[in-house]
Amino acid sequence: MKLIRLFVKAIAGNVLGEVQERWVDLSAGDSGFVPFSLINTNLANAGVSKRTTEWRWQYRLNARDPWQELRHTAHRIYVVLRTPTLPWVQTAGSTQLPWTEVLDYACDWGVLSGDIDQAATKVTERVYALGPGTMRYDCPGGGATHYAIGSFDCTKFLELLRGGPGNGELVNCTDCATILSTFANILGCDLWQSRMEYGFQLNPFIAVGYGAWYPGCSNWGGTSFSYHEVAWKGACTASEAVFDACLQLDADAAPDSAPHSPVLATNMVFGDCSSLGYRLRLSPNTPGGCGNCNPAPATRKRRALI
Amino acid sequence: MTSAYHPEKWNVTKNLFIWQFALGGKELPGWVLAEAKANQHFKEYPILEYYWRHQEKNAMVKIDVIPTASWKEAQAGFRGLLQEHMILQLPAVPDKMALLGDVAYTGPSDEMRNMLFIRANMIVMLNSIGRETVRTEQLAFDVDNLFTRKQHAGNGKTRPEILQFEAELREMPAGRATVLNLRAEDPVQRPLWYRFTTDNGEILQENDRVVYLAEKPGEGKVTVLAVNPEGDTDEKSIPVKVL
Known part of the structure; x- marks a missing residue:
């Protein structure tokens, strides 16, 4: 089994900060969901806002390899002050989840x-x-x-x-x-x-x-x-x-x-x-x-x- | 503040009961049913909301129908609806509209863009909601007529058929209620609604069953009209004897 090592790098200057690069093991063909850590976030100071964050995903198989472009993704970010209160709920499947x-x-x-x-x-x-x-x-x-x-x-x-x-x-x-x-x-x-x-x-x-x-x-x-x-x-x-x-x-x-x-x-x-x-x-x-x-x-x- | 409306003076239609009502889209000439939904409610009553678009004007009218279980519930619900207005008292409709519903109110403007009335167990509200404001009194009469006027029987092939209509008791003392058993079907399984009438007593709904409540001693009858979305009907009557 070949171990595929993959760096993912996000480039973004936004409230989410940067996505910390990490290894992703694809040796099984599908990594499943993989959490990434956000660093240098600015959510706490951003105030109410909506933003679109674009991430440029890159990878490399070895630490000394040059980065390779993978894809761009765009993400709508809503910055709110606290967890929405009733009538809004956080229950999966509810019609009262924030619209x-x-x-x-x-x-x-x-x-x-x-x-x-x-x-x-x-x-x-x-x-x-x-x-x-x-x-x-x-x-x-x-x-x-x-x-x-x-x-x-x-x-x-x-x-x-x-x-x-x-x-x-x-x-x-x-x-x-x-x-x-x-x-x-x-x-x-x-x-x-x-x-x-x-x-x-x-x-x-x-x-x-x-x-x-x-x-x-x-x-x-x-x-x-x-x-x-x-x-x-x-x-x-x-x-x-x-x-x-x-x-x-x-x-x-x-x-x-x-x-x-x-x-x-x-x-x-x-x-x-x-x-x-x-x-x-x-x-x-x-x-x-x-x-x-x-x-x-x-x-x-x-x-x-x- | 409810007394400002003098509900004790309202007319009452006790001998009419509308059951499982629905507008099918062909009831209002010149108007197209754009949307129908039933996810809103007023207190414990579901509201059937119908959005009608005029075929020529840039006009839209929303017709809300609130079926209740009896004329008493309709009157109580209507009082509650009137209290949902911030004006202290809505004006009654003009005298020339005195035949609309058991009681009817409109907004304080002369535009007649909104109308509220009850007929028997039914509460109806009409509102002009499109860019072009339209008067709603004719539509209100059209809806009221659905409740009160006997529709045509229609083509034999498309008519609904009442398969069974009987009272559990054929004889009963005054003040006693009996369940009405009804089975009807449409030739192509479209939903039906029903208009019950009687010449001696009242009809209401108890625990999802339609019941006849005898009023005074004598012979009488109970009639049911089944109506499909095309407006085609079938009718059956049964005699009742009140002791």
Whole structure:
């Protein structure tokens, strides 16, 4: 039996660093899977990103032989901050394993984020920026859920992102919270979809896909939400922070009146009716307002993907 | 907040029950069924999602059908669906559409681009989702008519055939339920759906079986219509005596 010695060398200047050369025994004809060690990696400092790494494989039979070209291979590398959290799982064969197309978008949206709050903030901004053009708030239909009524129809949402019909351009807060948290969690964030309830007056805001300030939708004949849903940290209580890709709030000291200064709620503590947190920026401290806008942590969930 | 919709005032169709419903693709003139799927759900109910593309316009309508086990479940599910809207209360459809469903709502715009209604045990939602917005009220009536109107029998060679239809009890006291046994087949094994009606009582599903619930003493009958994807039908009736 002839021992075939093979060096493999990878040439790459990228987050994966270099592939350390090693001997591979091909005397049996097929080596099976062989692990290679990566050296000088830059994954820890790369931040959220997606990259294509090309490796140039070479071999030689003896240490003094010149290297021979073997082949080139290309590898898509997604750099995320932590292991994706639910609804994403790491179970072989599961449909909830991270979807590469979601990674494609999420890594673009959260590019170069170095921590999970920054990543969730960037994803919030990019989801909100999908309107107008790709999606807009469902003022015509009364704020119905179109992508996440049960499970998250991520297949249809991706179709929408690719320019197809999906389930249409209209979305509501449940859709936005689900999109935001699902795309952020694939980067390693740890956000829930959770609601505040029930039947509360609104301050003026700019809904996704719109350009004007209004407390709700001008065609609704009222200025209240029955409920609202956001991406929420932790136990989804008043003391935890929310991310809201559905609407821009007024950032100034008087959110119930003009002039308005738009801000997206990113890592903003939900708060109470006496301090200017998310709650008081969304709903005025009037009868039927902030007092009715209560966290409903029993509603927190992470919708499975279909 | 559910009371804002006054469900106690909703109409009820107790004597109609739709079972194993499916759209076959030929029900809506001018529209082509582009996609059908059934992997979404609302609470414990599966949603049958149908994507219809207009033959001439750049328009698409999504029709979601949620079959439930009874008219009571449909009404409860419908209340839940209404609460999934961020608006405090959806407007009811205009008076000229009063015949749509047992109760029907639409969006707050005049576009009529979305519609929700129930008929008996069925919940239906329609949404215009294409680049060109279209009104959905006619499609809503078309779907409702599938539930309520008797379709033509069709060509003898393509018609489904009801091989067996009988009640386990032919006589029963009011308030008592009996199982309806049904066996039907399509000449080329296409899926069938069924429309049950009665003139005395209601029909519902219990543990995957269709049952007739007698209401008041007297003679009556239960009728079933089997429908295949072409819209061809077969019908059979059985008498029932409520003591």
